[in-house]
Amino acid sequence: MAGFISGLVSKVRSTMSRRGPSREADDDEAGAGPAKDGQGTEIEVDGEPGLTRCLVPPLASEQWACQPPMPSAESHLLPHRLSWRGADKEHPRPTPRSGHVAILVGDSYIYTYGGYDTPDALFKEMWRFHILSETWEKVDMRGRIPHTTCSQSAVAVGPNRIIVFGGTAVPFGEINSNELTEFTVADGTWRALGRLNDGEPAPMRRFGQAMVCDGHAIWVVGGTDGHEFYADVWKFDLEMLSWEWCHPGVVGDDDPFVPQGRYRHETVLYGTDILVIGGGWPNVHAGQVLDEIYSFSTVTHQWKLVQCKPANTGFPLARRSHTCTIAGSTIFLLGGANSLNAPFPSGEVWALETSDWQWRQLPTEWPVPSYFHTTVATRDGRLYTFGGVNAVLEEPGMSERHNRVCCFNALRGVPSLLELATQSVATYFGHRGSVLTELGVPRHLLARIIP
Numbered sequence: 007m008a009g010f011i012s013g014l015v016s017k018v019r020s021t022m023s024r025r026g027p028s029r030e031a032d033d034d035e036a037g038a039g040p041a042k043d044g045q046g047t048e049i050e051v052d053g054e055p056g057l058t059r060c061l062v063p064p065l066a067s068e069q070w071a072c073q074p075p076m077p078s079a080e081s082h083l084l085p086h087r088l089s090w091r092g093a094d095k096e097h098p099r100p101t102p103r104s105g106h107v108a109i110l111v112g113d114s115y116i117y118t119y120g121g122y123d124t125p126d127a128l129f130k131e132m133w134r135f136h137i138l139s140e141t142w143e144k145v146d147m148r149g150r151i152p153h154t155t156c157s158q159s160a161v162a163v164g165p166n167r168i169i170v171f172g173g174t175a176v177p178f179g180e181i182n183s184n185e186l187t188e189f190t191v192a193d194g195t196w197r198a199l200g201r202l203n204d205g206e207p208a209p210m211r212r213f214g215q216a217m218v219c220d221g222h223a224i225w226v227v228g229g230t231d232g233h234e235f236y237a238d239v240w241k242f243d244l245e246m247l248s249w250e251w252c253h254p255g256v257v258g259d260d261d262p263f264v265p266q267g268r269y270r271h272e273t274v275l276y277g278t279d280i281l282v283i284g285g286g287w288p289n290v291h292a293g294q295v296l297d298e299i300y301s302f303s304t305v306t307h308q309w310k311l312v313q314c315k316p317a318n319t320g321f322p323l324a325r326r327s328h329t330c331t332i333a334g335s336t337i338f339l340l341g342g343a344n345s346l347n348a349p350f351p352s353g354e355v356w357a358l359e360t361s362d363w364q365w366r367q368l369p370t371e372w373p374v375p376s377y378f379h380t381t382v383a384t385r386d387g388r389l390y391t392f393g394g395v396n397a398v399l400e401e402p403g404m405s406e407r408h409n410r411v412c413c414f415n416a417l418r419g420v421p422s423l424l425e426l427a428t429q430s431v432a433t434y435f436g437h438r439g440s441v442l443t444e445l446g447v448p449r450h451l452l453a454r455i456i457p
Contacts, residue, residue, distance in 0.1 A: 099142040100133045102407040104395045105156035108380035111191055112165045114138070114454045116382050116390055117145070119168075119189075120155030123407055125176045128155050132189070135392070135411065136457040137384065138432035143457065147189075149196035154183040157270065159217035161224060163244065166191045169199060171226060174213035179232020182211035186224075186242060200247045208249045209240045214269030218280055220304065225280055227302065228255070228268050235267030235287045239280075239302055252307045263311040265300040270378075272330035274337055276360060278304050281312070283358075284342065286326030294324035296339075296365075314358065317365040322356045329381035331389055333416045335360045338389060343377040348398045350375055355414070374410050386425055387417025431455060 106121030106129065116135040122128055130153070132145040152158065158173030168189040175181040188199045200208075209215075215229030215236075224242040228235070237255030242248070257264045271285025282300040299312050314321065328342025339356040343349060353372035358365055372391070379394025390413050397406035421429075432455040435441045439456055447455070 098144055100129075100131075100393070100409050101127075102409045103127075103129055103393050104376075104378035104405075104407050106380060106393060107158055107160035107170065108382050108390075108392055109160050109162045109168055110382045110384060111162050111168065113385060116392075117168060117191070118380065118392060119160065119170065120152070120158060120173070121393065122156045122176075128175060130155050132194075135390070137390075138429065138455055139457050140411075141457055146194050147196060148194060150187060150198050151196050152183070152185065152187050154181065154185075154213070157213040158183070159215055159226070161217055161219040163219055163221075163224075169219070169224060171217055171224070172209070172212050172215055172229065174232070178213075179230075182213055182231055184209050184211040200242060200249065206249070207251050209238070210236075212236065212269075214271075214286075216271050216273035216282070218273050218275040220275060220278075223304075225252075225273075225275075225304065227273050227280060227282060228265075228271060228285065230267075230269040235269060237265050237267045239307070241304075253302070253309070261308050263300065263309045265309065268326075270326040272328060272339075274330055274332045276301075276332070280304060281330075281337070283330045283337070283339065284325050284328055286343075295321035296324060297321045312363055315362065315364040317356075317367045319367045321365060322354070322367075323350070325350070325377075327377035327395075329379060329391070331381045331383045332360075333383045333387045333389065336416070338381070338383075338414075338416055340372055340381050340389070340391060341376045341379055341394065343395075349377050349394075349396060370414075372414075373412055374408060376408070383416070386421065387415070389414040389416050428454060 100118065100121075101123065103121030103123050106118050108116055108118040111117050111134075114137060116137065117132060118135070119132045120129055130151060132147055134143055134145055135141070136143070152170055152173065154173030154175045156174050156178065158170050160168055160170045162168055168191065169186060170189065171184075171186045173183050186199045187196055189196050209226055209229075210231060212229035212231055216227050218225050223244055226240040226242070228237050230236065238251070239253040239255070241250045241252050243250065253261075253264075255264060255267060265282055265285075266287055268282075268285030268287045272283045274281045274283070280302040282302065284296060297314055297316070299314060301310050301312050302308070303310070322339060323344060325342030325344060329340050331338050331340075337358040337360065339358065341349060353375040355368040355370055355372055356365060357368055374391070374394070374396055376391070376394030376396045379391055381389055381391045383389050390411060392411050393407065393409055395405045396408050398404075399406060428451055431442065431445070431447065431451075435445075435455075439452070442452060442455065
């Protein structure tokens with residue numbers, strides 16, 4: 007493999023040196039050219055204002071790439087090229103939204119379903135974002151399409167299945183769901199999963215719950231019907247296609263560490279434990295912090311309390327409608343709403359090390375502080391955020407939403423030569439399949455490079 011990659015890199019350089027007029031030539035005519043970031047890393051600046059291309063990803067980087075580019079990030083070297091090619095009229099992209107779900111499927115695509123902008127704009131639609139080409143595509147759907155498109159939960163099962171549970175629609179809290187629906191990526195078909203017959207156990211209708219998948223079962227924790235807040239735990243067996251009520255969410259003598267009922271919390275699967283971080287309930291107040299998290303064992307079906315260690319700056323404040331995503335052994339916390347139902351204005355980024363439960367506040371700021379957004383981690387440790395509420399307007403009940411994609415290089419370290427070569431080939435030849443075939447790019451890499 008190393009010999010193939012070395013040869014591929016040589017071919018790419020040779021082909022680039024021979025190619026004729028191109029976008030890069032046009033950029034040179036426009037006055038753009040190579041630049042240095044002050045540390046010897048060469049970059050190019052495209053002719054489009056404010057758009058930066060990184061030819062060699064910097065090492066140990068904790069920088070953001072945000073599309074469309076924001077002024078606060080223009081002076082930063084991006085961890086890799088992330089240009090929003092769907093921003094012009096020739097290529098569609100999702101409209102601003104919040105309350106949607108997003109799921110990594112395989113290594114190539116992030117799928118997003120649902121969301122909300124106004125009472126007249128509930129998005130009963132699926133989009134997918136191709137990671138290497140940074141392009142959006144609307145996905146054709148058929149079958150039993152979920153009608154509750156807000157605050158549902160979703161997981162990927164294998165390379166071809168997305169499973170969505172629950173959710174709500176306008177009026178929020180009055181139209182709720184407890185349906186489990188499966189989307190097949192290969193043919194775009196939705197179908198009901200499992201049974202909701204009388205007499206068989208199943209979760210109550212709810213939204214704002216959290217959900218994880220361990221490969222054999224789906225676990226649902228908490229949520230609300232708009233009036234009651236739950237801390238119960240349900241398990242859906244993917245082989246038997248049936249529900250099991252694993253914990254009622256009530257404190258008992260043999261299980262004293264049951265969390266308070268909540269919604270829009272986050273869950274992370276850590277080994278055989280489900281970690282619950284944050285969330286909202288009626289009496290949450292501004293002074294609370296995330297100094298402890300709850301952990302539910304999928305083996306013993308019992309809760310325990312995990313005490314966290316503060317960062318130099320203290321603990322992150324309590325919040326809801328945030329995201330927690332694990333990359334390697336680190337949980338990254340982004341965004342959320344505070345007790346005033348507004349996004350945290352600083353764009354702070356927090357990391358929780360699972361080795362010693364130590365919080366760290368990272369020396370970077372998320373360019374678009376939001377809540378009701380989504381965050382997805384790729385296998386090489388990049389975090390992609392999309393959409394969300396980024397401002398609360400003065401008019402009662404009105405909020406501002408966005409449709410930006412931001413990428414954060416979460417894991418420190420040197421990318422593999424294969425990953426660097428794949429990104430470089432995708433950057434310069436992703437739209438030219440015949441050239442890639444001539445270069446001898448393997449078929450499994452073609453599937454990642456070409457949308």
